[in-house]
Amino acid sequence: MAAGNPELLFREALRELFIRRNENIGIQMLNSATSTGHAAAKYALSMMLMLRTDDNVEKQKGLELYRELDAAGLVAGSNARCFSILTISWPSEVQMPRIEEQHTVCAAPRCSPRGHMPLLYDYRRRAAERNSVHAFGRAAHIPCIQCRADYDLQAFVNLP
Numbered sequence: 001m002a003a004g005n006p007e008l009l010f011r012e013a014l015r016e017l018f019i020r021r022n023e024n025i026g027i028q029m030l031n032s033a034t035s036t037g038h039a040a041a042k043y044a045l046s047m048m049l050m051l052r053t054d055d056n057v058e059k060q061k062g063l064e065l066y067r068e069l070d071a072a073g074l075v076a077g078s079n080a081r082c083f084s085i086l087t088i089s090w091p092s093e094v095q096m097p098r099i100e101e102q103h104t105v106c107a108a109p110r111c112s113p114r115g116h117m118p119l120l121y122d123y124r125r126r127a128a129e130r131n132s133v134h135a136f137g138r139a140a141h142i143p144c145i146q147c148r149a150d151y152d153l154q155a156f157v158n159l160p
Helices: 006-018 023-035 039-050 056-072 075-089 117-129 145-157
Strands: none
Touching: 006 023, 006 039, 006 075, 023 039, 039 056, 039 075, 039 145, 056 075, 056 145, 075 145
């Protein structure tokens, strides 16, 4: 059914990942949608791969996909697309993965923002609740691409 339509494949992949909890099937479906050029599927795939703690090769592949999206300026739009599908289509059914310290992408010892992305995300989330100007901008000002990926991982697991 969804094989010829990347958007349907993407939606079904999200359902497999976050409702049915079939990670392997969901990742396969995201790979298929990504191969057709679907940016939001590529974003979701990059996030899921970077969340893996058991496979550094997959984690690096996720970071590379994220870099491609970041270079093309597609991260914010892809995040918004995932948000709209997960919150509008299945608002009470979605179970996002938990993020732990071992999910941190940035491992550079001299990187000053490293390890502070959960705090920055929480600050921005609270600022958004107060309609503060400090809620805007996401992580674009962070020079380290790996720390930006860490910030977006925080945003991704807190989507719905």
